[in-house]
Amino acid sequence: MPAPSDHEYDVQMEVPALPGRAAVELVFPAWAPGSYMVRDFVRHVYRLAITSAAGRPLRAERLDKQRWRVETGGRPFRVRYRVFAFEASVRTSFLDDSHAYWNGTSLFFFVDGLVERACTVTVVPPPGRGWRVTTALPPVPRARLSYGARSFDELCDSPFEVGAHAVHPFTAGRTAFELALYGRTNADARRLVDILRRVVLATAKIFGGFPFRRYVFIVHALPVGSGGLEHRDSVTMDIAGLSFEDDTGYQRFADLAAHEFFHVWNVKRIRDRVLGPFDYTRENYTRLLWLHEGFTEYLANVIILRAGVTRPPQFWRWLAEDWPKYATRPGRNETPLDQLSFEAWIKQYKPADNHVNRAVSYYEKGLWAGMALDLELRLRTHGARGLPELFRRLWSTHGRRDRPIAEADVRAAAAALAGRPMDAFFERYVHGTAELPLPALWRRAGLRVRERAPWDERDRPPGDRDPVRATRARAWTGIALAPDRTIVRNVVPGSPAARAGLTFNDEIVAVDGDRVSAATFAKRVGDRRPGDRVRITYFRADLLREATLTLAPSPERRLVIDPDPAASAATRAVRNRWLGVAT
Numbered sequence: 104m105p106a107p108s109d110h111e112y113d114v115q116m117e118v119p120a121l122p123g124r125a126a127v128e129l130v131f132p133a134w135a136p137g138s139y140m141v142r143d144f145v146r147h148v149y150r151l152a153i154t155s156a157a158g159r160p161l162r163a164e165r166l167d168k169q170r171w172r173v174e175t176g177g178r179p180f181r182v183r184y185r186v187f188a189f190e191a192s193v194r195t196s197f198l199d200d201s202h203a204y205w206n207g208t209s210l211f212f213f214v215d216g217l218v219e220r221a222c223t224v225t226v227v228p229p230p231g232r233g234w235r236v237t238t239a240l241p242p243v244p245r246a247r248l249s250y251g252a253r254s255f256d257e258l259c260d261s262p263f264e265v266g267a268h269a270v271h272p273f274t275a276g277r278t279a280f281e282l283a284l285y286g287r288t289n290a291d292a293r294r295l296v297d298i299l300r301r302v303v304l305a306t307a308k309i310f311g312g313f314p315f316r317r318y319v320f321i322v323h324a325l326p327v328g329s330g331g332l333e334h335r336d337s338v339t340m341d342i343a344g345l346s347f348e349d350d351t352g353y354q355r356f357a358d359l360a361a362h363e364f365f366h367v368w369n370v371k372r373i374r375d376r377v378l379g380p381f382d383y384t385r386e387n388y389t390r391l392l393w394l395h396e397g398f399t400e401y402l403a404n405v406i407i408l409r410a411g412v413t414r415p416p417q418f419w420r421w422l423a424e425d426w427p428k429y430a431t432r433p434g435r436n437e438t439p440l441d442q443l444s445f446e447a448w449i450k451q452y453k454p455a456d457n458h459v460n461r462a463v464s465y466y467e468k469g470l471w472a473g474m475a476l477d478l479e480l481r482l483r484t485h486g487a488r489g490l491p492e493l494f495r496r497l498w499s500t501h502g503r504r505d506r507p508i509a510e511a512d513v514r515a516a517a518a519a520l521a522g523r524p525m526d527a528f529f530e531r532y533v534h535g536t537a538e539l540p541l542p543a544l545w546r547r548a549g550l551r552v553r554e555r556a557p558w559d560e561r562d563r564p565p566g567d568r569d570p571v572r573a574t575r576a577r578a579w580t581g582i583a584l585a586p587d588r589t590i591v592r593n594v595v596p597g598s599p600a601a602r603a604g605l606t607f608n609d610e611i612v613a614v615d616g617d618r619v620s621a622a623t624f625a626k627r628v629g630d631r632r633p634g635d636r637v638r639i640t641y642f643r644a645d646l647l648r649e650a651t652l653t654l655a656p657s658p659e660r661r662l663v664i665d666p667d668p669a670a671s672a673a674t675r676a677v678r679n680r681w682l683g684v685a686t
Contacts, residue, residue, distance in 0.1 A: 108200050368494065483523070496520065578635065587611065614639060
């Protein structure tokens with residue numbers, strides 16, 4: 104890192120003698136495990152020089168976008184190059200005058216066929232800055248700022264944070280943890296550590312302990328948070344640094360930490376066969392992302408509840424607010440979950456304009472499918488067994504033994520817990536597109552699920568005495584606008600807007616002759632009632648057009664969910680065992 108402000112790493116790779124291999128292929132990874140999109144990291148590589156150990160240029164032929172054939176004669180050789188690193192995300196690498204962060208897949212070459220060989224990284228921070236190094240890799244004895252990896256996979260699975268970041272060590276039981284916190288934040292670091300300790304202990308209770316001796320949380324406090332990326336013995340989390348003015352920021356932090364930490368088991372150790380060892384050059388297709396990501400997303404909410412970070416009323420409120428959002432997604436029942444997983448490489452992260460109408464995220468639908476399976480298991484076992492127990496079983500039978508799983512293993516674990524086959528569930532909700540039966544399952548688990556009118560007394564503006572407003576349904580067009588602009592981002596199939604002919608990228612300028620902005624469009628439509636006709640004036644390309652819509656009632660429903668006071672003792676027991684806390 105000779106000049107951090109240039110945002111370029113200077114990397115030197117030393118390869119020992121390889122007797123019997125007169126030529127090797129040098130490869131740069133195309134993607135980062137845990138983030139299922141080809142990113143072609145090699146596009147950031149410059150000044151590549153391949154020489155003998157003595158510095159003489161070697162013959163090297165570029166074979167494709169990421170692969171070089173090098174004539175080495177079986178002798179040691181050296182690879183030197185620069186990598187431009189200026190994308191602040193958990194998936195990539197970044198360097199400026201405040202810190203350095205990298206993932207191995209966006210920084211390091213490997214020799215094809217030798218990814219199982221051990222390797223050493225020596226870090227050379229910029230002089231005079233006093234930067235420290237944090238990584239999950241162990242230091243090499245008697246070698247300053249050098250760290251050893253048992254394989255290229257382990258090297259890529261161990262990100263580095265280098266800089267003046269704060270390090271907050273803590274223990275949970277007898278296991279060592281570190282919080283490496285970079286950036287500007289209004290968070291109380293002591294409270295962050297307390298949350299992490301609670302989360303890791305609640306998660307370890309599911310599995311009966313930790314599968315490592317040391318774990319590192321690398322947390323970047325940035326202007327905008329963008330999520331996390333799991334690793335075997337560490338995690339990187341990008342959070343909104345100035346979002347901790349109230350409990351909401353801490354709850355978001357806890358939820359993200361719980362999700363990423365659950366990946367220590369689910370996906371890093373309980374994994375599909377293709378998810379390690381990896382083929383770093385191409386897509387690694389799996390049909391199990393609904394299990395690895397969706398079920399993890401669901402259980403994160405259960406974990407932070409069991410950890411005491413949130414309480415049951417917040418859990419009920421989350422259900423009431425987020426289920427209606429999912430239940431009105433136009434594409435939720437268009438594509439089966441296993442297919443959503445398989446197509447993640449080409450659709451989830453490169454969505455076409457109509458993606459929202461034909462699919463949903465395997466994170467979101469997987470979350471609700473995981474909850475449904477948890478409740479199905481609880482109801483069949485009087486609350487005794489559910490999704491946490493399913494994962495503990497998979498950990499015992501597969502993860503702990505380093506045996507990859509397949510869907511058949513998940514089905515077998517569910518059947519063993521339920522005492523009967525659960526194939527119908529998987530056919531209906533993983534391979535099929537049936538509506539998930541969450542409200543019915545909640546009622547059976549002792550919850551009341553009531554629908555609030557789209558308008559009710561709590562929505563009444565101060566001083567408003569209009570008796571109609573309390574029960575008036577909201578008008579709906581089926582139009583979704585881009586943020587801060589009146590550009591049509593989506594038109595729901597079969598909606599008033601679709602029937603009137605509006606489509607993607609139309610620019611709305613007026614409603615019934617009144618000019619509108621992104622902030623006022625919904626208000627002008629909200630002034631009307633379902634059944635009213637309104638004129639929408641819009642530009643399509645450079646042509647001004649007009650359409651008349653007949654407004655429909657909003658399909659979104661507002662729910663109130665809380666414990667049913669009339670629930671039987673047995674039902675209350677199911678509810679309490681489901682969440683792991685008294686409700």
